[in-house]
Amino acid sequence: MKITLGAVVKGGTSLNYKTGSWRDQRPVLNIELCKACGVCESVCPDGAVHLVNEAYRIGYDYCKGCGLCAYECPADAIQMVAEEK
Amino acid sequence: MIAKEKSGEQELFVSGHRACHGCGMALSVGHILKATGKDVIVVTPTGCLETFTSPYGYSPWRVPWIHHLFENGPSIASGVAAALKAQGRIHVRVLVIGGDGATFDIGFGALSGMLERGDDVLYICVDNGAYMNTGGQRSGASPMYSSTTTDPAGKISPGKSQMKKDLPAIIAAHGAPYVATASVAYLKDLEKKVKKAMEYHGPRYIQIDTPCPSVWGFSPDRTLEIGRLGVQSGLIPIIEMQGGMLTNVLKIKKKIPVEEYLKSQKRFSHLFRDGQHQKEIEKIQALADINIQKYGLLKDVEDKR
Numbered sequence: 299m300k301i302t303l304g305a306v307v308k309g310g311t312s313l314n315y316k317t318g319s320w321r322d323q324r325p326v327l328n329i330e331l332c333k334a335c336g337v338c339e340s341v342c343p344d345g346a347v348h349l350v351n352e353a354y355r356i357g358y359d360y361c362k363g364c365g366l367c368a369y370e371c372p373a374d375a376i377q378m379v380a381e382e383k
Numbered sequence: 384m385i386a387k388e389k390s391g392e393q394e395l396f397v398s399g400h401r402a403c404h405g406c407g408m409a410l411s412v413g414h415i416l417k418a419t420g421k422d423v424i425v426v427t428p429t430g431c432l433e434t435f436t437s438p439y440g441y442s443p444w445r446v447p448w449i450h451h452l453f454e455n456g457p458s459i460a461s462g463v464a465a466a467l468k469a470q471g472r473i474h475v476r477v478l479v480i481g482g483d484g485a486t487f488d489i490g491f492g493a494l495s496g497m498l499e500r501g502d503d504v505l506y507i508c509v510d511n512g513a514y515m516n517t518g519g520q521r522s523g524a525s526p527m528y529s530s531t532t533t534d535p536a537g538k539i540s541p542g543k544s545q546m547k548k549d550l551p552a553i554i555a556a557h558g559a560p561y562v563a564t565a566s567v568a569y570l571k572d573l574e575k576k577v578k579k580a581m582e583y584h585g586p587r588y589i590q591i592d593t594p595c596p597s598v599w600g601f602s603p604d605r606t607l608e609i610g611r612l613g614v615q616s617g618l619i620p621i622i623e624m625q626g627g628m629l630t631n632v633l634k635i636k637k638k639i640p641v642e643e644y645l646k647s648q649k650r651f652s653h654l655f656r657d658g659q660h661q662k663e664i665e666k667i668q669a670l671a672d673i674n675i676q677k678y679g680l681l682k683d684v685e686d687k688r
């Protein structure tokens with residue numbers, strides 16, 4: 299890795315570091331129960347939940363498995379299950 | 384309600400940062416930048432936020448960001464603001480996002496100077512009530528009777544015996560045009576306050592309560608729940624001060640006893656271990672009651688005024 303003058307780093311490069319490998323609990327979204335309210339996206343500290351084609355999806359590349367989305371979901375549409383590796 | 388579609392690629396604070404599971408601070412930063420938009424320069428003093436967003440070569444910031452020393456965040460921000468003014472780039476605003484250690488203790492002198500000079504900087508303190516980055520040492524923001532590594536609870540001591548510094552009041556006393564407190568448990572309120580602060584010029588201050596699962600000692604899925612308990616007990620008043628006057632408060636929906644907040648976290652668990660700490664719990668309840676009275680946090684109290 300090259301060290302630049304002033305240790306300047308390009309913005310957004312953390313996307314190259316997949317924090318999904320930290321996960322031991324996996325949130326699973328039941329799309330049947332989902333009301334698309336957006337709470338899960340709003341409360342995710344890792345920006346891992348996104349709206350894709352009008353449905354919410356959890357991005358397992360970055361999800362650390364904290365469970366905030368499952369706890370806050372007003373429709374109980376997200377279940378935490380043990381991660382199998 | 385269907386939110387606007389977007390992918391993580393367009394966000395200003397992106398995934399891949401190394402905050403702990405369920406970090407309240409990481410959550411708040413995403414929402415702060417959503418409210419400010421892209422025309423900001425962010426200054427971050429030493430702390431958790433600096434550490435988890437700056438492993439070399441991996442930056443989650445999509446806005447210009449600078450890290451410097453622990454104590455000089457406000458001075459650096461003042462310099463950046465002065466440079467922007469000299470260049471005539473007045474549409475770019477300066478933001479400090481720092482922890483409570485840098486704000487309440489180590490950078491306090493520089494912060495006071497920035498306020499006194501009236502520099503055009505929005506200072507946001509993401510307050511988790513101790514030096515979490517180094518394992519949870521006591522800070523001026525640690526709440527009374529919390530156990531920290533440098534003020535541990537034991538046979539003789541019930542933890543930190545001093546009160547949390549009332550920094551919003553100190554800042555308002557400097558004549559800052561906008562001072563507010565917020566909590567990650569109330570994200571819409573948080574975003575609204577950041578947007579409002581951006582409308583003002585001069586030194587502004589927002590203090591955000593950001594629960595820390597790792598050091599406060601609770602399950603990482605409860606970050607917002609713990610934030611809500613703090614607010615609903617009255618221990619963490621959510622207020623707004625404009626021109627030194629209290630102009631708005633977030634009302635408590637249903638007042639809960641402080642025990643509910645204290646019992647939810649390991650840092651207060653010593654208060655319930657042997658039944659010997661009723662006096663301390665009463666003292667914490669008194670602090671909450673003073674907040675409720677002082678700021679009129681209950682609906683009926685407000686009506687009587």
